[in-house]
Amino acid sequence: MYNSGMRGKFIVLEGGEGSGKSVQMGRLREMLPKGTVFTRDPGGVETGEDIRRMVLSKEARGIDTATELLLFMAARTQLIAELIAPALENGKMVICDRYILSTIAYQVYGRQKREYLPLVKSVFAAVNRGCVPDVTIFLDVSPEVGLARAHARLEAPNRFDEEAVAFHERVREGYKKHLSEYGKPFIIDADRPIEEVWHNIEEAVQSMF
Numbered sequence: 264m265y266n267s268g269m270r271g272k273f274i275v276l277e278g279g280e281g282s283g284k285s286v287q288m289g290r291l292r293e294m295l296p297k298g299t300v301f302t303r304d305p306g307g308v309e310t311g312e313d314i315r316r317m318v319l320s321k322e323a324r325g326i327d328t329a330t331e332l333l334l335f336m337a338a339r340t341q342l343i344a345e346l347i348a349p350a351l352e353n354g355k356m357v358i359c360d361r362y363i364l365s366t367i368a369y370q371v372y373g374r375q376k377r378e379y380l381p382l383v384k385s386v387f388a389a390v391n392r393g394c395v396p397d398v399t400i401f402l403d404v405s406p407e408v409g410l411a412r413a414h415a416r417l418e419a420p421n422r423f424d425e426e427a428v429a430f431h432e433r434v435r436e437g438y439k440k441h442l443s444e445y446g447k448p449f450i451i452d453a454d455r456p457i458e459e460v461w462h463n464i465e466e467a468v469q470s471m472f
């Protein structure tokens with residue numbers, strides 16, 4: 264739908280708890296040219312950040328699984344409309360911390376609601392304005408390693424960090440099953456040290472130029 268010669272590249276970084284995603288996002292910020300747009304899902308724009316606070320808050324514990332899913336989809340819809348679509352259209356490169364695959368992994372697989380998959384796909388198709396990732400990089404961490412890292416952090420855990428290992432196993436399964444549906448897939452073993460993971464991320468990003 265966009266002027267294909269001018270459209271910017273769209274890279275998504277995905278990964279479970281404690282995969283080192285935040286550290287690697289920081290490195291990408293240093294590596295990529297000025298003018299690259301960095302954002303996060305849920306969030307990135309005011310309404311998206313409002314929804315983020317709501318859906319990740321302790322008060323939202325135990326909300327209906329469909330409500331949870333639709334809040335993530337709503338946050339993403341606004342992020343696309345306000346930031347990602349205009350940026351790509353203007354030829355900017357966009358790097359997004361999480362995206363549609365997170366909803367498939369967490370709300371469909373983690374929450375064991377396979378019946379929601381067609382809903383997720385059809386809502387996304389209806390609202391994405393052509394903003395499908397060119398590349399999705401999945402930092403694949405085993406739940407044991409990831410949760411141990413997450414628990415060692417100083418920040419308070421979010422609602423999802425608190426889920427059992429079995430939940431995170433299902434999340435991982437969901438990621439692996441659907442990774443190839445959203446742009447060129449890269450799966451990186453994130454149990455390894457940060458430096459080695461970074462090396463693979465650099466290769467993935469460079470493969471686009």
Ligand code: TYD
Nearest residue numbers: 279280304305335361362365366369421423
């Ligand atoms: P965040 O603190 O950003 O976690 P991380 O540093 O691991 O990215 O919180 C985002 C949380 O929201 C994370 O636990 C995954 C969850 N999430 C979903 O469950 N569904 C979604 O669609 C998205 C985008 C995130």
